[in-house]
Amino acid sequence: MPFTTTNPATGSVEQTYAGHRAGEVDARLDRAAAAYRRFRRTTFAERARLMTGAAELLEGELPVTARMVTAEMGKPFAQAKGEVAKCALALRWFAEHAERLLADEEVTARSFVRYEPIGPVLAVMPWNFPLWQVVRFAAPALMLGNVGVLKHASNVPQTALYLEDLFRRAGYPEGVFTTLLVGSAEVAGIVADDRVAAVTLTGSEAAGRSVAAAAGEALKKCVLELGGSDPFVVLASADLDEAVPTAVQARCQNNGQSCIAAKRFVVEAPVLEEFTDRFTEAMAAQTVGDPLDPATDVGPLVSESQRREIAAQVDDARDRGATVRCGGQVPDGPGWYYPPTVLTGVAPGMRAYEEEVFGPVAVVEAADDLDHALALANRTSFGLGSSVWTTDEAVQRRCVAELEAGQVFVNAMVASAPELPFGGIKRSGFGRELSGLGLREFANAKSVRLA
Numbered sequence: 001m002p003f004t005t006t007n008p009a010t011g012s013v014e015q016t017y018a019g020h021r022a023g024e025v026d027a028r029l030d031r032a033a034a035a036y037r038r039f040r041r042t043t044f045a046e047r048a049r050l051m052t053g054a055a056e057l058l059e060g061e062l063p064v065t066a067r068m069v070t071a072e073m074g075k076p077f078a079q080a081k082g083e084v085a086k087c088a089l090a091l092r093w094f095a096e097h098a099e100r101l102l103a104d105e106e107v108t109a110r111s112f113v114r115y116e117p118i119g120p121v122l123a124v125m126p127w128n129f130p131l132w133q134v135v136r137f138a139a140p141a142l143m144l145g146n147v148g149v150l151k152h153a154s155n156v157p158q159t160a161l162y163l164e165d166l167f168r169r170a171g172y173p174e175g176v177f178t179t180l181l182v183g184s185a186e187v188a189g190i191v192a193d194d195r196v197a198a199v200t201l202t203g204s205e206a207a208g209r210s211v212a213a214a215a216g217e218a219l220k221k222c223v224l225e226l227g228g229s230d231p232f233v234v235l236a237s238a239d240l241d242e243a244v245p246t247a248v249q250a251r252c253q254n255n256g257q258s259c260i261a262a263k264r265f266v267v268e269a270p271v272l273e274e275f276t277d278r279f280t281e282a283m284a285a286q287t288v289g290d291p292l293d294p295a296t297d298v299g300p301l302v303s304e305s306q307r308r309e310i311a312a313q314v315d316d317a318r319d320r321g322a323t324v325r326c327g328g329q330v331p332d333g334p335g336w337y338y339p340p341t342v343l344t345g346v347a348p349g350m351r352a353y354e355e356e357v358f359g360p361v362a363v364v365e366a367a368d369d370l371d372h373a374l375a376l377a378n379r380t381s382f383g384l385g386s387s388v389w390t391t392d393e394a395v396q397r398r399c400v401a402e403l404e405a406g407q408v409f410v411n412a413m414v415a416s417a418p419e420l421p422f423g424g425i426k427r428s429g430f431g432r433e434l435s436g437l438g439l440r441e442f443a444n445a446k447s448v449r450l451a
């Protein structure tokens with residue numbers, strides 16, 4: 001099966017790659033298994049040296065790499081540069097902190113826990129942060145002494161091959177980081193392969209279900225980072241001068257295609273009208289266009305089918321009585337653009353209420369009071385992130401305690417960082433990436449007693 005890079009800003013095919021046939025996949029898995037047997041014995045110092053080298057390479061070629069990402073999946077160039085820089089930062093963070101975070105933990109004078117690698121880890125990754133999602137898995141995996149096998153999303157083959165090349169050029173031995181150009185139909189077979197120890201997937205619920213089933217069948221550890229419908233809760237005491245621009249950024253970042261984007265804006269009655277008016281005005285003022293143009297805020301959606309899906313979700317809400325405050329129309333012309341859109345009057349049963357909306361479309365919901373706001377925020381099958389806006393410290397504490405999500409950010413939009421665990425509850429998945437928890441997800445926590 002061929003893999004193509006299609007520029008979302010133009011709809012034209014830029015690159016095509018032949019996929020890896022069964023024999024090539026087999027050879028690559030052999031190399032990964034062989035590399036693991038040696039790599040697991042390297043020291044932290046050696047692994048940190050290699051990882052720092054990968055960070056230096058990324059920093060040195062930042063604009064070129066960012067341009068490749070923009071051409072492949074359409075995010076604004078400035079955001080692509082930010083993604084490259086963040087990857088370098090995370091590589092450096094894990095290079096610096098892994099040894100301390102994975103140190104033996106003394107339990108008694110004669111017993112301790114040691115964290116050891118388990119083998120090649122398969123990573124099934126999405127296109128939306130095509131570098132960051134992979135680095136987020138690879139940095140802890142490689143610092144622990146595991147090796148990585150990447151099955152990237154089919155529409156970002158260029159980035160997938162770039163990552164393999166990056167680790168090779170940084171000096172990692174052959175097989176320590178391997179890209180497989182394969183389709184999703186081949187994933188279950190690779191999960192079952194004896195040379196693969198575990199699997200991590202970031203993507204949709206459907207993909208999560210299928211990978212978790214394959215991992216269950218093979219009795220292998222899996223981590224799932226799935227979708228979200230994060231609430232952005234604006235309470236009566238919120239500072240709207242801060243909340244409104246952050247709300248726009250939290251919804252429109254990455255052209256609206258982020259798992260931790262704010263998707264539902266739950267606003268308490270006293271500030272509902274003012275927030276909705278100012279937010280709508282700011283969303284409508286976003287510049288939509290060529291992602292390479294520095295003036296652009298919002299570039300195209302990743303594909304024609306993704307745009308069709310977003311338009312259908314908005315049309316469903318409109319047809320069933322919701323109000324479209326701005327946006328809501330597919331523009332003419334090439335590229336898969338969709339304008340920032342604000343919906344009010346969205347009710348249970350409408351697609352925009354029940355589903356994750358993976359584009360720059362915001363749903364504003366009215367809350368009578370704090371209790372109602374928390375109930376609305378938690379009325380979702382997802383539980384990835386949540387953001388709450390209030391200057392009242394007692395209310396902040398209550399929200400932190402009661403919001404059902406893997407992360408709660410107060411007076412800030414949800415963001416990932418190397419030092420903070422990242423992951424969700426409910427149908428947003430299980431397991432954690434990043435931080436010490438991420439380092440230990442694919443470790444053998446070996447209990448040792450010296451009698």
Ligand code: NAP
Pocket residue numbers: 124125126127128129151152153154155182183184185187188202203204205206207208210211224225226227228258259260356358384424428429
């Ligand atoms: P997707 O269709 O699930 O694809 C993600 C990856 O899974 C791709 O590599 C894809 O391969 C593979 N895949 C798809 N179906 C599969 C199956 N049945 N078995 C095995 N592998 C399968 O998701 P997407 O549309 O690219 O990404 C958007 C979704 O990812 C959203 O729901 C978003 O919220 C979520 N996401 C979550 C996080 C998080 O950290 N929680 C971060 C980013 C994105 P192919 O491309 O070959 O189909």
